[in-house]
Amino acid sequence: MLIRTVFLISDQTGITAETLGxxxxxxxxxxxxxxxTLPFIDTVDKAEDAVRRINLTYELEGSKPIVFCTFVQSEIREVFFDCKGLCLDFFDAFIGPLEKELEVKSSHTTGKAHGLSDSNSYSRRMEAVNYAVTSDDGLNPDGMGLAQIILVGVSRCGKTPTCLYLALQHGVFAANFPLNDDDFEAGRLPPSLVRHQAKLFGLSIDPARLQQIREERxxxxxxxxxxxVGYEVRAAESLFQKYNIPSMNITxxxxxxxxxxxxxxxxxxRHEWD
Amino acid sequence: MLIRTVFLISDQTGITAETLGxxxxxxxxxxxxxxxTLPFIDTVDKAEDAVRRINLTYELEGSKPIVFCTFVQSEIREVFFDCKGLCLDFFDAFIGPLEKELEVKSSHTTGKAHGLSDSNSYSRRMEAVNYAVTSDDGLNPDGMGLAQIILVGVSRCGKTPTCLYLALQHGVFAANFPLNDDDFEAGRLPPSLVRHQAKLFGLSIDPARLQQIREERxxxxxxxxxxxVGYEVRAAESLFQKYNIPSMNITxxxxxxxxxxxxxxxxxxRHEWD
Structure with missing residues (x-):
């Protein structure tokens, strides 16, 4: 198999370069x-070091390294003109057409790329993260009124990470509630969930995959x-049907x-830029 | 102030388009x-609806909407040739040069963009998220041997969301431990932390900002x-110095x-692509 070296470089965190790459x-x-990944390449010296590293890789491997970069500062970008990799600079490609269309010059300032430093958005996410942590795994039945969405499903089907992601990335208040044998035997949802039926979203998963995940645990x-595992997955899916809960298979x-x-x-x- | 409408469109989740936009x-x-944001625009019908919406916005507002898109499927991308917005397609701009350099045709398949669907990487992140949740706020002193990093700092300085982000985004095992009056009065770290001194990373924050956060709570x-607040921040910073803990001000x-x-x-x- 072909192996190619890829550099993801930024004068900021490198997250945009990584996402694109x-x-x-x-x-x-x-x-x-x-x-x-080379984050925080924010001085000409650091940029020259990075270029040397790329050029050395080229000489050692005999093929051009792929270089994804997002440089806000032009003097850093210019250092990469000497680079022997295939440089794909995503700011460079798109800032021009945007400046023309908006008739505004870009500010070329770093440290603003992810919006989280904005204090309102930051507070919102922090609240959402706190909410997700305290409302994990059915821990906060009284707080479910605050939820924008409540994920339901069997143990280990991905509820917790999805709630945390919703909070961190989108500032969404997300709770989750595990369905277990008690619910399946009763053939109904607990009253605390029925009350919030409109907010429920079901996660399902292929039994073979779930078995593998649980086996590791x-x-x-x-x-x-x-x-x-087979019993739980089938029983959870019947509950989703019975209560008209939209759901998806996350396998x-x-x-x-x-x-x-x-x-x-x-x-x-989505809240991130409100 | 100028207001411009921006569409972030994808045949997938829209996360790449949002991050880059x-x-x-x-x-x-x-x-x-x-x-x-218009995610999952994955049929020609949906694409035509999106184009109608963009064109209507153009007519109502009299200026071109900015359209950031990441279309993997060419037949979707082609629908946007009729669009009256300024279309900036991130994939379109870079796939060509990459195909040429790698001498491989791109697969034009959706659903792979974020790597998490890869089952090893997925498991790793799930384990990291579980670890972060169970090791939050000093809850799991016995489990700190497993941590790759342990964040320390006063209450409400951002330890929890940072740990969760490290787990979700990077698959890093991150614990956190709050410093409180007991530690400050003793002038030393608890023994459970000292044992893991090499893993500690301190978060500090401007007292005025911390006061504001705590006041809301x-x-x-x-x-x-x-x-x-002033006492705690100063005392935490002295402990960072005393124990040589690298730290940053996160204000x-x-x-x-x-x-x-x-x-x-x-x-x-970084673990995401290991």
Missing amino acids: HSLLTQFEGVQFREV RPDSRYASARQ HTSIEEIAAKAMQIKEIK | HSLLTQFEGVQFREV RPDSRYASARQ HTSIEEIAAKAMQIKEIK
């Missing part, structure tokens, strides 16, 4: 990428047995996708 | 942007008083930046 590289199957347990889905789908289906507004 | 827009001061309390810093800086200083490898 990853999105593009997943489109190339059959190539393996070795990634090197508690090997050879009843909890991880094929029989128990082949990333947390980002689960969050995006759930927000779309429940019509939750 | 936000990074660019923060470079334009004095323009206010009204954002509309418990108005008019001793906890939120200028005197208490004007986003969670993404805190995480990136902490990883850089503690030399923690």
